[in-house]
Amino acid sequence: MTAVPHSFGPAVVRPFHPADLPGMYRVCLRTGDSGRDATPLYRDPDLLGHVYAAPYPAADPALTFVATDEQGLLGYIVATADTYSFEVWQEEHWWPGLRARYPPALAVDPGDRTHDWRRVDHLHRTRPHRHDLYVRHPAHLHIDILPRGQGRGLGRRLVNALTAALRGSGVPGLHLGVGSGNPGARAFYLTVGFTELSRQEWGSQMVMALD
Template sequence: MTAVLRPYQPVDLAAMYRICLLTGAAGGDATALYRNPDLLAHLYAGPYPVADPGLTFVVVDEHGVLGYVVGTADTLTFETWLDDHWWPTLRAQYPPVDDPGDGTEDHVLVRRIHDWAPADDELYDRYPAHLHIDLLPRAQGQGWGRRLIEALSGALRERGVPGVHLGVDARNTAAIAFYERVGFRRERTHDWGATLVLDL
């Protein structure tokens, strides 16, 4: 079976969680960083197809899901949805914990789950949408990233969304180069990385 890009199906979610972990350390494997392998995707993959499955697309071949893009058309509305529907269960499931001092970072993500709150930003006036994209190494360099971005961009345009943004870790120089090749530009620089934007 040749790899294909298609809309998300609920059966894809477990593979998306796995891919999020395998690409979660500035594009590399984050397995060693987390005792709980689901935490990273609880923040950066899982809620998106639950909140709005029409803005998630996957690449699949005979072995399963190779990569995905998730997005939301309205970041502030999405963050409000998280606060109402997604975080309460996770906050109950994962109480805050101290740094165990063993190099793992579960405590960082758990704290983020508890501290995350809706916050408006002037950036959302022009770029209200945002996305996350992850591809396994064996699917990289074949144009799938570009096609995933195009699929999501098309879906956002159909909804009249003017622009999309994303954040990139400064260490992930390959990702920054990729986004710039497909038309994103740097809007803000942070101590952790950059916010990139794309006009739709």
């Protein structure tokens, strides 16, 4: 007997609502290994979301958009219009609570191939820093979509929603980094209008002009 593939209903792209946060945490974890499921890599399933998803709608909910279908939230895009100001906000309002919850003693590799310690090390070490890149491309984003949402045009729709909001605020440009272990993401960003500014061993720095 041949299995019949499931046909997913239409997906909706809409602005963020606070009730979306639990779904965003799940998507962040299930795409957190260069687009693959990172669940086996984390003892604390919320740690990735604390670092790469939740601070953005907390700082500026108008620059977060989500994609949902009949099964729930399946993707999101988060961003800040001004990376340096966002880093200052994190230092003052976001990292202190997390640094208390995850003390520096946890930033040590336990040798069991889990990655929690890397994220804890990051949240303790990161500090606001001005880069020349921020002059022309001050905004940055993260986008994550579950496998069931891929190939449905949702990535482009999410990027379009975000860039329209950024242009409406007069933001001149946008940047992001994509790891060398995720060539599919790099190809996607090129198709939606990003160009590769530089390439290093870790991956590519990509930019998009918005003005």
